[in-house]
Amino acid sequence: MHQVIATPQDEKFAIYRPGSPRAVQLSRAFYSELADVVAADRPVPAWFISACRQAWDLDVSGVPSREAVMVRPKTELNYSRATYEINKFCNLNCKMCYLPMRPLSGVDLEGKATLLAMLRDAGVVWLQITGGEPTVDRDFPAFYRMAYEAGMMLDILTNGTRLHSHLDLLRECPPNKVTVSMYGATEDAFEALTRTRGAFKGFMQGLEGAKAAGIPLEITVLVTKDNAHEAEAMRLLASDYAETVTVCGTISPTYEGGGDPLAQQADGWVDRSEIFAGCPAGHTFFHVDPHGLVTMCKVGRENPINLIVEGLDGLLRLPGIADAQMLRTGGCAGCKLSKTCRVCRPLAKAHQEAKAPLASYCQHGMKEVTA
Missing domain, CATH: 3.20.20.70 (Aldolase class I)
Known part of the structure; x- marks a missing residue:
């Protein structure tokens, strides 16, 4: 099983280790090199061994590349x-x-x-x-x-x-x-x-x-x-x-x-x-x-x-679909103070449908904020 994960993150690349909050940022060239190494089942490069040791005190020298790192491919969708x-x-x-x-x-x-x-x-x-x-x-x-x-x-x-x-x-x-x-x-x-x-x-x-x-x-x-x-x-x-x-x-x-x-x-x-x-x-x-x-x-x-x-x-x-749900509609339509709102629209809508007191979800807490 892999020790770390190398993966695209939007337009960037990083290495993560499960169970650790630390990460190592990668250049596109280093990410591509890791992908090639794992695909060919070749030993991991020296820079990778050094990065793992410095970030997590993890020794991957001599570890087969496919056991040392899982390389996640870049996908067309931008969901991380x-x-x-x-x-x-x-x-x-x-x-x-x-x-x-x-x-x-x-x-x-x-x-x-x-x-x-x-x-x-x-x-x-x-x-x-x-x-x-x-x-x-x-x-x-x-x-x-x-x-x-x-x-x-x-x-x-x-x-x-x-x-x-x-x-x-x-x-x-x-x-x-x-x-x-x-x-x-x-x-x-x-x-x-x-x-x-x-x-x-x-x-x-x-x-x-x-x-x-x-x-x-x-x-x-x-x-x-x-x-x-x-x-x-x-x-x-x-x-x-x-x-x-x-x-x-x-x-x-x-x-x-x-x-x-x-x-x-x-x-x-x-x-x-x-x-x-x-x-x-x-x-x-x-x-x-x-x-x-x-x-x-x-x-x-x-x-x-x-x-x-x-x-x-x-x-x-x-x-x-998400953008449509974020529109200020219903009880929030016409609010003059919407730019200072502290609640997202879907949550505000749930409060409104529950007939919750205005003060429970709107920091203004008064009807005068609407036009």
């Missing part, structure tokens, strides 16, 4: 990132979940392999595997390994409660990172929010196992009205297991515009501090649901493209 919702099913029943329904359904392992091949051919290098809860999907281990062997840098978005079951796999095939959501610092708060007995024990077992295995963790502390009293305790607990801890208190509707999750919003925890300056969703990034339907992101799910039926040609329509 994607999220794959492997299944909507979750072993928890969180009160604030943005998924309106969580069925145990989706394509089989053969279908997942087909989707993965298309993601690879679309140029995807950075793949986030999400859900539902991805680690409870029966095909998760096989799909994860296939994606790793395809030369992808893998992120996992998880609640952490089943993470301990996959530690051997993650040690053998290191992820880029594992992002774990935290719902409480104590069993009572955690299980009140997730409505699942034994969830906190599984969560802590996952954190302990990942730390012992050296798996890179990031933790997102999600503050709701059920656990707001533990916000600081959650932050401190998370910092024992992860270098990066993000505290988030903004609750969203379901992506279909259902308002039930908004009842979990804690007072004083809505954060709309940064101006929305656009995002690459639909242009260099896309989302895939369990059935192979592609949308600009997990929130903007209008006009999905059936990737299995249409193939890669279907992705050519995605930028136009």
Whole structure:
């Protein structure tokens, strides 16, 4: 199996090592040389050996080139990132979940392999595997390994409660990172929010196992009205297991515009501090649901493209679909302060369909901003 990945990134080239945040920038000439070396099964060049040693303290001298580096080819499509919702099913029943329904359904392992091949051919290098809860999907281990062997840098978005079951796999095939959501610092708060007995024990077992295995963790502390009293305790607990801890208190509707999750919003925890300056969703990034339907992101799910039926040609329509969803329409049409908006249009639309209070998604929070 490969040690590092050499890949195009837009018009640039780079080498990445799974499990490490460091990267080595490549010239086009060096990238082409690596591709030729691997194709001919020749020894890797001296500059490559030196670069790996300096960047990762990795010795690839004497290692067959195909085991030292996987060279990803340049593709016609300009997609470098994607999220794959492997299944909507979750072993928890969180009160604030943005998924309106969580069925145990989706394509089989053969279908997942087909989707993965298309993601690879679309140029995807950075793949986030999400859900539902991805680690409870029966095909998760096989799909994860296939994606790793395809030369992808893998992120996992998880609640952490089943993470301990996959530690051997993650040690053998290191992820880029594992992002774990935290719902409480104590069993009572955690299980009140997730409505699942034994969830906190599984969560802590996952954190302990990942730390012992050296798996890179990031933790997102999600503050709701059920656990707001533990916000600081959650932050401190998370910092024992992860270098990066993000505290988030903004609750969203379901992506279909259902308002039930908004009842979990804690007072004083809505954060709309940064101006929305656009995002690459639909242009260099896309989302895939369990059935192979592609949308600009997990929130903007209008006009999905059936990737299995249409193939890669279907992705050519995605930028136009994404741009249409970003237009200020509905309740935001005519807003005089749209250039200072802090919410993307698909998320604002979900709030509007949920009949959410204006202050919950618009920092202006008053009707006078419209013409």
